[in-house]
Each structure stands twice: as structure tokens, then as C-alpha cells.
Amino acid sequence: NAGVTQTPKFRILKIGQSMTLQCAQDMNHNYMYWYRQDPGMGLKLIYYSVGAGITDKGEVPNGYNVSRSTTEDFPLRLELAAPSQTSVYFCASSYGTKSGEKLFFGSGTQLSVL
């Protein structure tokens, strides 16, 4: 199993550009998440999904969109990129049982908006 795969690893955007961060998992996990980690800060939840066709907002959803058309894929879309979106983005997945489950993280995407 590859686990959770994120692409790209690094990206520089100009203000106002758009991009999609890709995330795929091959563990048949139901739950998938997107977190952002600002320098020296903790992990903030952007969006999450409990299954194909179901998504919901996390703590900091503004400026982002997601979709979950398949169990495996959970792309994160940035529209009209802003400097405040400069961060490291982590995708994660879990089986998602009622009591909580171990999160498996991707390797991260370092995004700079200039």
C-alpha cells in the first residue's frame, strides 16, 4: 500500500491564481481530511469527508473547496489564492469508527502565495 499520497510537494502561486491539491489513499478509508499548518503553529482542519459524496467544513474553510466523488480521492481546490493561504497542507485519512481512529497523513504540500 502507498498509504496517503499528496501532490504536488511544493508549489508557488501568484495572488489570484487557482490550483488543486491532490490527495489519494489506497487503504479503503472512509474518512478523509485536509489540514493546514502555518509556521510554528498547529494543525487547523479545513474540510473533511466521511464518505464519497459527503463533505463538511472544518475550522478554517474560507477560500477553499473540496469534493469527494470516490472513496480514494479528496482534492482541495484553492480559488483566487491569497498570501494568507501560504502554508503546509496535509491530507489525512482514517477508517473513521465511532470512537475515533488513527490518522494517516500524507507527506504534505508546501504552498507559497506571492
Add this chain to the structure above:
Amino acid sequence: GENVEQHPSTLSVQEGDSAVIKCTYSDSASNYFPWYKQELGKRPQLIIDIRSNVGEKKDQRIAVTLNKTAKHFSLHITETQPEDSAVYFCAAIKEYGGATNKLIFGTGTLLAVQP
């Protein structure tokens, strides 16, 4: 919503000493409390977790304690080694009607173990 506070933000210890990191949570409905370790430039990885039906859990040199009444939990690392140097995150899960898991993280503690 759930809020998790973590202290201290940085912690420096001598090799062989113990390290303690503390977290408090706001939502009494939270019932699962994992700890993640993130080495420099790497992804976070689960190191230990505890559920609300137990007060303490140990795994070799690391242990976690939970006080539900006070709504706080702590990570204890004994006999610290240089490879323990990393950022440690606590987290808490708040359930919404049993259908979702939203893991809320603390702000992290940078642990430096001096040889």
C-alpha cells in the same frame, strides 16, 4: 466548538530527563485523545492515544494520563533521548451525532532533548 490548548509551546530537557506536555479541552463530549509526533520536515505520526474510559496508558517510555473531571490530559516521556526531539501535538475528537469525526489539534510543543 471544541478548543484544545497545549502547554508549553517549547520544552528543552537534558538527555535522560523526563518531559511532560499538558493539554486541556473544552468539550466534555470528547472521548478520544491521541498524541502525534512530527519530526522536522516530516508528516505527523500517532505515538499513543487514550480513550475516556481509562485514566492512564503506557507504551515503553511514553505514557498518557487523562483527567476527565478537569478536562485535561498529559504526555509523559521518560529517559528522553535525542531522537525524541520533535513537535508533539495533542488532539481531541468531538463527535457529531455519531456520524463524523473532527480531530481538533492543540498548537504543538517543540521538544528539544540536549545530549
